Amino acid sequence: MGLAARLMRALNEPEFALEDEDRHPDLSPVSDEELGSLLVAAYRVGASAPHAMTRIRFAVEDAASRRRPRYTPDACRAMFEALVHKCQEHGWADLTLGLGALERCTGPLPDVSEPSRTLVEFWLEKDTVRQPYALLAVAGLAGDGTLRAAVERLSRDVGSIVADEIAVIAGLSPAEQKLLSGIDREHRFVSPLAPAWRRSADHPAYVAFARRALEAAADRTDAIRAGEIPYRADKAFTDREITSLGQALRVALLRDEPWLPELFDRLLPGIALAPTPAKTLPSQALLYEVVRAAQDYPTPELVTAIRTVRRTVRHAGVPKQLDKMLKKVDAALAERADVALRLPRLGFDTAPVSGSAAVGVLRRPAGDYQAVVAVTDTATLTWQKDGRPLRGVPAPVRRDHTALVKELRELVKRVNAQLVTLTRALEGGCTVDAVHPYGWWRTELAGHPLARTLVRRLIWEIEVAPGEWRAVLPEADQHLPDAPDDASVRLWHPLRSEPAAVRAWRDLLTERRIRQPFKQAFREIYLLTPAEEQTRVYSNRFAAHLVHYRRMFALLRARGWTSDRLGPWDGGDGDEAERTFAAGEWRVRFFHTWADWAGDDELASTDQVRFDRRVEGAWRETPLADVPPLVFSEAMRDVDLFVGVSSIASDPDWTDGGPERTYWERTSFAELTESAEARREALARILPRLKLADRCTLDGRFLIVRGDLCTYKIHLGSANILMEPDDAYLCIVPARRPGDGKVFLPFEDDRLSLILSKAFLLAADTEIADESILIQIKRGA
Structure with missing residues (x-):
């Protein structure tokens, strides 16, 4: 019995016992057609199934997410029957799975009109339809009468914009409906992958609807400002309209339509500013949806329009939220x-x-x-x-x-x-x-x-x-x-x-x-190391560091990385921060876990870095050696920044004991990373031009500063200080000295500025007035 047959029995027969080697199966030998049949069986496995069955289900679903399964006609029909079973048993089913099976059918398309009709009738009885595009495509498979019923139901009480959208989708062929179902969103906080948007952006009928919808939205906000429509806070558009407008905007942004800048000048003030002195907004929800669309497909004109509105909106909390969201917009625009x-x-x-x-x-x-x-x-x-x-x-x-x-x-x-x-x-x-x-x-x-x-x-x-x-x-x-x-x-x-x-x-x-x-000329470069060639698909270069978690979380957001908040709650113990590079073709994942409290501070521990490549619309983990050198270097540069800035080793005032203190002592004066090496090169050029040049030398990991009371070693990575001759630690809490900003730096680097600030202070140590510093120096001397 082959692997596919054994796994199929395990998914259908709870009492079937798998061999040890099949309990965590490698599905690479399974053909695409076999994987399609396995996915149908896996979809029928319920939440209460035995652990072994559930484990196989997850393995099959994971393999399907990285490959493109194919389906025999029988498997296509079985998928629709599985969707009906899922709806009846659990109250919901992913209709796009059935449409995808038909799209990748290996033989004549089977008759699925009966299960399709059952699925549509099930959903039309619901108060909320979660996948309207897919539902219309499935309704078309059930016949004209079912499609008319679906259009009538989906167009009821949704407003003219959504009704126009439903009419457009209903008038398309089943193949075209299937293509557009890729941008179906259960809610507006999750955006589909780029290929789905690109297919929609190539469809003339939907592109025409996108312009009509957005212009209708701007007309409505104009009417509210003119008093033709009564103003109600955040009620200018329904939830369903906001979702549809977000989809229309993404298509127009992806196409970079020339009429968009003029529309932004009308629409954004219209949704962000009440026609009265009120601090409320006509549609705060649509404003945020516009910014989420900008995170997917930004243009300079939209970014400028958002920033302009951000300065004029009256609601106290909105500018702060926009600032957070704009960080991701800036990162996306750069790509x-x-x-x-x-x-x-x-x-x-x-x-x-x-x-x-x-x-x-x-x-x-x-x-x-x-x-x-x-x-x-x-x-x-x-x-x-x-x-x-x-x-x-x-x-x-x-x-x-x-x-x-x-x-x-x-x-x-x-x-x-x-x-x-x-x-x-x-x-x-x-x-x-x-x-x-x-x-x-x-x-x-x-x-x-x-x-x-x-x-x-x-x-x-x-x-x-x-x-x-x-x-x-x-x-x-x-x-x-x-x-x-x-x-x-x-x-x-x-x-x-x-x-x-x-x-x-x-x-x-x-x-x-x-x-x-x-930083360009002094930019750090990161090349593959022998250790990373050995680990092959992951890097431990920045693993096992203890960091101030809130500080690192802020840096992740500022650099355009996506990460869930960690903490001592269920599911909050670990996360994979991620960011896409190279116009969305590559993804880097930085693993980290919540560690502990340190007083009022939170600590996290860093772990592996992995890379994925987009293959046929899905992410596939890729060996480090296959990652383009520029992508690898820039991604690792970001991770080095996160660790270097937020590590507790860079905290001169760290006094806690235990394992954290051991890490601090080991890392505070460790070998230099690439970012610290770039700092060293900059100092080598800057120091000869400074008035303290005769008191400073570079020696390996340290800037040596000769004062009158003592000689000091400033670490070029952490900026922490040791005093000769016995390397006693000198704690100086960062504080910029007046005039430090006058020193020319070829690039902005807070750590380099801090090192120079400490060097100026210690070179004139007889002028130090801070007693806490003087006591340490005299004790060390």
């Missing part, structure tokens, strides 16, 4: 390189300011005065009279041009928000290896009055001949190389360069005092 770099000019010109390189400038008259908005590192608003700069807003301007002052201040906020979005998008290109036409890049990025401040401080590679890439830093090289407009240009990455070239770029940035918008 969508085809639209992420689109930036409006907003009336700005390119002009020199005070002898500096050309920047983006906008000038507006205000009586005898002139407003100047200049974009250098960020956008700033200043005022002039007769060409002379003024310190603040002139009194006549405040009095006579109130609207202009408000408009320009809002413009500054909007430009700065766009610069943040652009920075995230550019950095996100590190994993997708985004390539742009040289002519477009020259005018729309390097020459753009707003974007140029960021773009010119980054290193780019231009393909001057086939396969020949030339690296250039526009801020330092005023003459860009000659290349045709259709030549390729991409962001430079140290992973693709020789070590000598990387060192040269780092030297140039330091010498020219060019601060990059994100």
Whole structure:
């Protein structure tokens, strides 16, 4: 008896005893057709089934999620009968399983009209239909009469937008209905995988509905503001309409429809601001659904519209929630390189300011005065009279041009928000290896009055001949190389360069005092280690660390990772934080578990990192050696950040005992990670330019600082301090010294700033006034 036959008996006969090797089966030898038949049997296994049967069911379902089962005609019919059984026994069944079986049927399609009719009649008796698209497709299999009954029921009391949607779906062929059923959502908090949206975005009838629906929604909010429809807080749209509008918006965003920006300017204020002074919203639920759609398929225009609304909404709790959601939107926009770099000019010109390189400038008259908005590192608003700069807003301007002052201040906020979005998008290109036409890049990025401040401080590679890439830093090289407009240009990455070239770029940035918008030349790179080649599908590089959990959880969210909150409750003991890279083709999972309380703080323990590749719409775990080097390096860089910033080893004030103290002592002064090595390289270039250079040396893992009272060793990873000669620990709680910000750093790094702050303090240790520090130094000396 083969493996498939043994497993089939185990799923159908509770008394059947499996051999030991079958209790945790490897289903790779099972054919796709056999897997389809097994999945039908597994679907009939109930929650009260014996443990052995349930274990096989889970193994089959797991294999089916990673493969595409195929179904014989008999298995297709059996799947529909299993759905009927599930509805009758448990009150619900996943109709898309039946439609999927028909789609992948290996023979003539069987007659499933009778079970289909039973399924539709069952659902039409319910108050809520959880899969309306799939139900319409199943109703079509049961015959015209059943389809008409389903349309009538689904269109009842749902509003004109949903009724239009139901009519569109009902008019499609069964194959087209099956394609659209992929975006069926039981609730709006879960979004289907990208392939389902792409199929829907290619369907003309649904695309046309999407525009009608969104314009109808904007018309309704216009009518509420005009008083034509009575205002009721959060009642502008029904729950079902919000779900349908969210689906319509995702399709339009995926297609990047040109009519969307104008619609955002109408719809978002309409759902976020009451027509009265009330602090409520016409539809808080739809506002959040729009942001969730932006998390799936963001555009710069939608991100800007959300940020604009965030500043004007009156409800106290909404801005805070939007801020949380926008972090994921920014990360998603960075992955969508085809639209992420689109930036409006907003009336700005390119002009020199005070002898500096050309920047983006906008000038507006205000009586005898002139407003100047200049974009250098960020956008700033200043005022002039007769060409002379003024310190603040002139009194006549405040009095006579109130609207202009408000408009320009809002413009500054909007430009700065766009610069943040652009920075995230550019950095996100590190994993997708985004390539742009040289002519477009020259005018729309390097020459753009707003974007140029960021773009010119980054290193780019231009393909001057086939396969020949030339690296250039526009801020330092005023003459860009000659290349045709259709030549390729991409962001430079140290992973693709020789070590000598990387060192040269780092030297140039330091010498020219060019601060990059994100860490590029000094960017850490992570290569596969021999240990990871041995473990094959997982990395333990950042495992077994103890971290401040709340701090790490905040970092996960800030970097666009998805993770459930952990804690001492059922199901809260462990999670896999995850993030997609390379335009959604790769997923990295970072395992961690809740550990314990430490006073009022929570601790977590870190574990493995694994990678998955999207194959035929499903995630499939992939050996580390098969992960693209850029994806691997950027993902591990994130995990290094999480551990490095939140580890208790970086807490100078840690005093708890037990295993945590043992970990702290072992890790606080351990070998340097890649991020700490990059810090060391930056210090090697910065130190000779500082007034304390003669008191500092770099020695392995430490910055050695010679004070008058003692000599100190600052660890380049944790920033913790040991005192010579016996390595006594010196506790200094982080506090920035006045003037520390004047030290040039080629990139933003809080730990590097902290190390330099401590170095300045300890180099002048005779001037320290803090008694708690002095007592420790004198005791160590």
